[in-house]
Amino acid sequence: MPRQATGRKKEAILDAAVVEIASHGYHGTTVAMIARRAGVADGTIYLYFAGKEEILVSLFDRAMDRFTERGTDELAGLDDPVARLMRIIDLHLELVGGDRDLAIITQVELRHSLHFLDQLSRARVGGYLQAIAGVIAEGQAAGVWRRDLEPMFLAKAVFGVLDEMATDWVLSRRNTRLAARGDAVTRFVMGALRPTA
């Protein structure tokens, strides 16, 4: 079987998993449900994933890869820390808000156990936070942002705001766009980073 097709099947399984897990939750979704939606046999799942949990991990990895790839592209031409952070905020909301099913997973299902959350957090979110902290440190060095708080603390605070907006959006039944909150978040964050008098 050509590699192309192999990749397709794995993708199909992940796509099916996103939909099923988003509507039934991780524990409420059976491997059989995912297989059925993906159009493969139950056993086929195990040709691509070591077990049910690995599907969830792969889901997150795939999402983070796309996130990172997109982020790298979008931030490529921006040197100004302010512009970079604004872009990060918009991008975060745009990407998370772009796929409600996936958002349900990242905002809710991926946090279903301490062990799991810890694993993900260290692996990928840690890098994301450091990237944000780096941008903030640049802005501090340039004198545009307050220096009385640590860059990593500020990065976590910013992430907390973004994450809460995302979770709130996921829980809201209204048909709003998450990205629409970008302007408010940006204004909040920029206000928070202003140097103190």
Added chain:
Amino acid sequence: MPRQATGRKKEAILDAAVVEIASHGYHGTTVAMIARRAGVADGTIYLYFAGKEEILVSLFDRAMDRFTERGTDELAGLDDPVARLMRIIDLHLELVGGDRDLAIITQVELRHSLHFLDQLSRARVGGYLQAIAGVIAEGQAAGVWRRDLEPMFLAKAVFGVLDEMATDWVLSRRNTRLAARGDAVTRFVMGALRPTA
């Protein structure tokens, strides 16, 4: 059996549940584990709770009741919105940070499914957010805080920061106190709420 004793047994079950769920996760904890630690028979659990999930709900309710009770007391004498918000921030971190097992549950386990999170969020967190929004609205009315952003949006942003700090603390293995971050959070939030130039 006198009510007092009945209450005691229910409390014992909840106490046991906190410990077990904190170390094994909600899905990794069996009703039998909770019963054993509580010193009751498996069947006894069902005299006090409709099912396993209701234990989790009750856990959250009990925590929120204590939270609310403590909050009401502490905020009783404070009229100034700034002082009230500062008190809320400290209290949030102090209460969540006061019991690591409980914190694991509120920051991780309670978010194990969309349905569940939604339910809790509407029931109790919504009220908490409105309380914060109320304080912020007062400050805005008094002219000490920016008015270009909605009180509820700002409340969510503040909650996001607090929540992220709590989750980060839960995931960190280091033996720090969550309340120690109160000062930084306060400075961040106060900076963010300053009126725009």
Added chain:
Amino acid sequence: MPRQATGRKKEAILDAAVVEIASHGYHGTTVAMIARRAGVADGTIYLYFAGKEEILVSLFDRAMDRFTERGTDELAGLDDPVARLMRIIDLHLELVGGDRDLAIITQVELRHSLHFLDQLSRARVGGYLQAIAGVIAEGQAAGVWRRDLEPMFLAKAVFGVLDEMATDWVLSRRNTRLAARGDAVTRFVMGALRPTA
């Protein structure tokens, strides 16, 4: 539930297991088959046994316990090594031949894997061999049996003969009694133990 009844249920499961395993083999028997025949739910099996394999081990243990108990009784009054060994031979064939289903298990199913056979062999058969070797050593000391071969070697040889007769009987479809071979085996063994010229 009274202990009596508890014991009864465990016995019922073991009895059911003997029948099922004897006709379908260990790997051909499902836990559900045993449960059905025992008249209990599948899950009940796990209240009494840690897993499927433990049923097999328990089966063997129970058989060996009865074997040992009966042997101890029967040999109690016999001091003469010759009489003792003759009794052992008859008893072995009588007990193994007394329950064809159980014999199928001891002669065939219990030997289904190296790991398993090794485990059983060390645990219980070893003791049996030593008991036989002890009797033989007595006879050697008394001068009635050959001394040019080690007691343990002779015990294994005698066991080999008994075991082969048992296996042969199990495999034979004819409706013979295993104990009927006692006389021939005794004559063979006694001939083999005669002192060399």
Added chain:
Amino acid sequence: MPRQATGRKKEAILDAAVVEIASHGYHGTTVAMIARRAGVADGTIYLYFAGKEEILVSLFDRAMDRFTERGTDELAGLDDPVARLMRIIDLHLELVGGDRDLAIITQVELRHSLHFLDQLSRARVGGYLQAIAGVIAEGQAAGVWRRDLEPMFLAKAVFGVLDEMATDWVLSRRNTRLAARGDAVTRFVMGALRPTA
């Protein structure tokens, strides 16, 4: 493909099966394990064998063929029943003891189910027992061995001794040679066959 090569691949599969089954047991060995070790694809196995069980049968057949071939050669020049039986004993121990992996299979894995053992027993072991019985009958006719026991019974007894020694050797972790027991077995058997007084 020339026959030679075809034969080679089949041999490779059997060789691989011996190693895998010896270390993991018949049920613990998957067709995929055998294929990998043999350096062929899973599906290729089915070009040479009807199924997994046929591999085990073929393994036994190949071993018996070699056994028989060697036996025929070695016994060719021997007319004396005593010499023939002594040669059989040594050969049995030598051949079984010559390949520990194969011995594990013949002594343990081949006996994994009544149905299977029965099948093998009738097909090949029966012939072996009859050959031994024939030698014994000759000895009886020549007057060197006891006549009060049937040749087939005696053949089974002798086989039982050899089989027990082989199984004992397989289970013993010590690095002994099985053939080293040939002398003791011979002495035991010859003693057993001596005419009764």
Added chain:
DNA sequence: AATGAATGAGGCTTCATTCAT
């Protein structure tokens, strides 16, 4: 109110076998 033995539905996973290439 309390017990805890019993239930039985249902899930994850394995693996012998097939078949399109």
Added chain:
DNA sequence: TATGAATGAAGCCTCATTCAT
């Protein structure tokens, strides 16, 4: 002949819940 991805039946086991005592 050879491949190996795909299949899907089937099994062991868990565990929330019940109910006779």
